Amino acid sequence: MTAIQKKPRQTSFANSTAAAYDWREVARLIMISRGLDELEEKTLVPQKKVLYQFSARGHDLAQILLGLQLTNPHDAACGYYRSRPMLLALGVDLADALGSSMARAGGYSDGRDIGVVFNYPNPGGPAALPMCGGVGAQYTPTAGWASAIDYRTRVLKDASYSQAISVVLGGDGSVATNGFWAALTLATTQKLPMLFYIEDNGFGISVPSTFQTPGGDIAANLASFQNLHILTGDGYNPNESATLISQAVDHVRSRKGPCLLRLKVPRLQGHSFQDTQTYKSEATVKREWSLDPLPKLREFLVPSQLSAGEWDQLEEQARAEVEQARAAAEARPVSDPARVTHHVFFEGELQQRGGQWPEGYQAPAADSVPKPEGQRLNMVAAIRRTLDHELAVNPRVAVFGEDVGPKGGVHAVTLGLQEKYGDGRVFDTSLSEEGIIGRAVGMALAGLMPVPEIQFRKYADPAMEQINDCGTMRWRTNNRFAAPMVVRIPGGFFKCGDPWHSQTNEVQFVHSPGWKVAVPSNAEDAVGLLRGALRGNDPVIFFEHRAMLDATSARRPYPGDDYVLPFGKARTVVQGNDITVVTWGAMVERCEQAAQGRSVEVIDLRTLMPWDSDAVLKSVSRTHRCLIVHEDLGTAGFGAEIAAVVADKAFIELDAPVARLTMPDIPSPHHPLLMEHALPSVEDIAAKIDELVGF
Numbered sequence: 001m002t003a004i005q006k007k008p009r010q011t012s013f014a015n016s017t018a019a020a021y022d023w024r025e026v027a028r029l030i031m032i033s034r035g036l037d038e039l040e041e042k043t044l045v046p047q048k049k050v051l052y053q054f055s056a057r058g059h060d061l062a063q064i065l066l067g068l069q070l071t072n073p074h075d076a077a078c079g080y081y082r083s084r085p086m087l088l089a090l091g092v093d094l095a096d097a098l099g100s101s102m103a104r105a106g107g108y109s110d111g112r113d114i115g116v117v118f119n120y121p122n123p124g125g126p127a128a129l130p131m132c133g134g135v136g137a138q139y140t141p142t143a144g145w146a147s148a149i150d151y152r153t154r155v156l157k158d159a160s161y162s163q164a165i166s167v168v169l170g171g172d173g174s175v176a177t178n179g180f181w182a183a184l185t186l187a188t189t190q191k192l193p194m195l196f197y198i199e200d201n202g203f204g205i206s207v208p209s210t211f212q213t214p215g216g217d218i219a220a221n222l223a224s225f226q227n228l229h230i231l232t233g234d235g236y237n238p239n240e241s242a243t244l245i246s247q248a249v250d251h252v253r254s255r256k257g258p259c260l261l262r263l264k265v266p267r268l269q270g271h272s273f274q275d276t277q278t279y280k281s282e283a284t285v286k287r288e289w290s291l292d293p294l295p296k297l298r299e300f301l302v303p304s305q306l307s308a309g310e311w312d313q314l315e316e317q318a319r320a321e322v323e324q325a326r327a328a329a330e331a332r333p334v335s336d337p338a339r340v341t342h343h344v345f346f347e348g349e350l351q352q353r354g355g356q357w358p359e360g361y362q363a364p365a366a367d368s369v370p371k372p373e374g375q376r377l378n379m380v381a382a383i384r385r386t387l388d389h390e391l392a393v394n395p396r397v398a399v400f401g402e403d404v405g406p407k408g409g410v411h412a413v414t415l416g417l418q419e420k421y422g423d424g425r426v427f428d429t430s431l432s433e434e435g436i437i438g439r440a441v442g443m444a445l446a447g448l449m450p451v452p453e454i455q456f457r458k459y460a461d462p463a464m465e466q467i468n469d470c471g472t473m474r475w476r477t478n479n480r481f482a483a484p485m486v487v488r489i490p491g492g493f494f495k496c497g498d499p500w501h502s503q504t505n506e507v508q509f510v511h512s513p514g515w516k517v518a519v520p521s522n523a524e525d526a527v528g529l530l531r532g533a534l535r536g537n538d539p540v541i542f543f544e545h546r547a548m549l550d551a552t553s554a555r556r557p558y559p560g561d562d563y564v565l566p567f568g569k570a571r572t573v574v575q576g577n578d579i580t581v582v583t584w585g586a587m588v589e590r591c592e593q594a595a596q597g598r599s600v601e602v603i604d605l606r607t608l609m610p611w612d613s614d615a616v617l618k619s620v621s622r623t624h625r626c627l628i629v630h631e632d633l634g635t636a637g638f639g640a641e642i643a644a645v646v647a648d649k650a651f652i653e654l655d656a657p658v659a660r661l662t663m664p665d666i667p668s669p670h671h672p673l674l675m676e677h678a679l680p681s682v683e684d685i686a687a688k689i690d691e692l693v694g695f
């Protein structure tokens, strides 16, 4: 065992730490874990009742010792597909643990995800945050939970969080992922109460750990990382791992900063059941089995703490518990296929964890009618005022991102908010979009309402893994967890274009299940949609069009502090009889201009998920013609969806083909002349309208 960073090297392990454990319970849990693994490998996988199986043999002892240390009701841990032993120590129901692997009804996901990635809401006790199939995806949400512990303690002054910790489990392969580094930067720069628990079995499937970090030892390589306490040792040795885990947990609990604990563990089976381990030499396999923690635990406990008879009795008891779990899991049906479309969004039944609603948050009564006051504001000022008001009335709201603090954001939307609400509520982040969104996920899971800003649309790309996993969370946990948040993303053309700052590509978010998508075209709608999102119970992408932020056409008086606009309700911008033009964002202004002198009905969708197909179909059934105008690229743009629905539902009403006017399939060009050539212009729109009306 080593404590790196000038910590004294320890060569013996005080039995006092070990004595703090209930070793009989440790033995019982590891026996159950082994029993579950064996049952799956010998029976349920061959019977094809379990389709994905990841043995935890070798990782199990240390994980159980870790799980038993998570005793604070506000602790949370997030692991990966090999983390079942830790979950057993947290007290998950065994029939859930097994039934989930069998994809049966109930359990972690109602048969929706791969079963081996767990979640455990455990309201009032330590939670296991929803795990993901993507390696490394667990890190930044766990850092977000640590961030929320800090927020709850410092900002909300809730002393019950003062000793809570956030723990992430990852393999040696996972230390090469973006998520690991994003979370490490977050935890160390912010000195968060976070434990990185690295289970180093020497392989990522077949790839040796020397490919993941030079020399294969992440603990050694991080020796000079500031603000990080590092411990390393043998996770198969009962006394050593118990001591190290206690030290690591104590360090984080006592608010000395984040800690990384690397434990060497043997992976006694293949990566998954299908993996035959041909890449390992016989000698390696033999050496690994010599490190099996189960016989080592027996040696450690028998006869000093348990008699051989008691050990055997525990084994007998564990076998019986596993058998009972098998019977209960097998008795579970497969869930009703008709329900598989449920819980993509909030449907009225509250999730157990995540977001402000399950914690009793009551949104103030909403005004559905605007009460315009004062002069017209541009969109920047309107969004700022809405954020300002919601920050004032809801202490759970936290606004963060790159440059949003003292600078007030590169688009000036958050100007003055940090000054007013302090750096606990409005703050800068490291330059890591995965870090920003992942952190928001963890904060949302801990009951806050995060409002992360992504500086420009294209820069959401590095966060797409977190965006996807956030969107699917409610569905894949069968409504056990959700992470409502509002992600503000400026994008689209401005005075010029370019491939990075100017794309819209809203359709990508529409195609990510679980996200609502707002694309306001004016200040009043921006206020209503943003407020609805901030008081809501689903994750929302709030797209701020750069060309509209200060556009004269987008200015409106502030509609009031409680004005809320529902999602999925389009606005008829101008009424007309000859053709329906469907649009949103910056194209609304252009369509309105093109409609002048013509009898055109212009519909601003306002939100793309959900979108108001009723309004469109109703209008088309009157005008018998439909043109869709959008800035995003034509191929597979959102216009394709609208065209398909109109063709499907209003075919017999149509007097002309459903047409689209969009950017060509190219990145946004930089020179204004080139850019304007690519964008649908007022003239292009007017010409297309005339063509369709004359068809």
Ligand SMILES: Cc1ncc(C[n+]2csc(CCOP(=O)(O)OP(=O)(O)O)c2C)c(N)n1
Residues within 6 Å of the ligand: 082, 133, 134, 135, 136, 170, 171, 172, 173, 174, 175, 199, 201, 203, 204, 205, 267, 271
């Ligand atoms: C982002 C991502 N890339 C690739 C995979 C496929 N994959 C699953 S597990 C794994 C190896 C992970 O190894 P490690 O983190 O060391 O954990 P271990 O399985 O050894 O416990 C890989 C490459 C994945 N799930 N996610």
